Amino acid sequence: MWRFIYGVVLGAGGMAFWDWLKSENITVDWYVWPLMLLALALGTLAVHHFFASRAELEPKAAWIGLVIFGVPALLLSGWMISFFN
Secondary structure, eight states, rough: HHOOOOOHHHHHHHHHHHHHHHTTTOOOTTHHHHHHHHHHHHHHHHHHHHHHHHHTHHHHHHHHHHHHHHHHHHHHHHHHGGOOO
């Protein structure tokens, strides 16, 4: 069930983002879209790894995985914000 909810949230967020880009007349270069998908994939992987490791009673692996996958996702997302200004 959580996958369905996650998909609905991603779809609604993507449509809201697309509408915002169109309403503000912002053009995005082609290479920003794959970078956004990579950041989204890394963020999703970080959250999934964290909760799956916690469920398996491996808290150290959970935190290390969150850092390994989450920090690049945050850095990539923060860097991409500069493309929209």
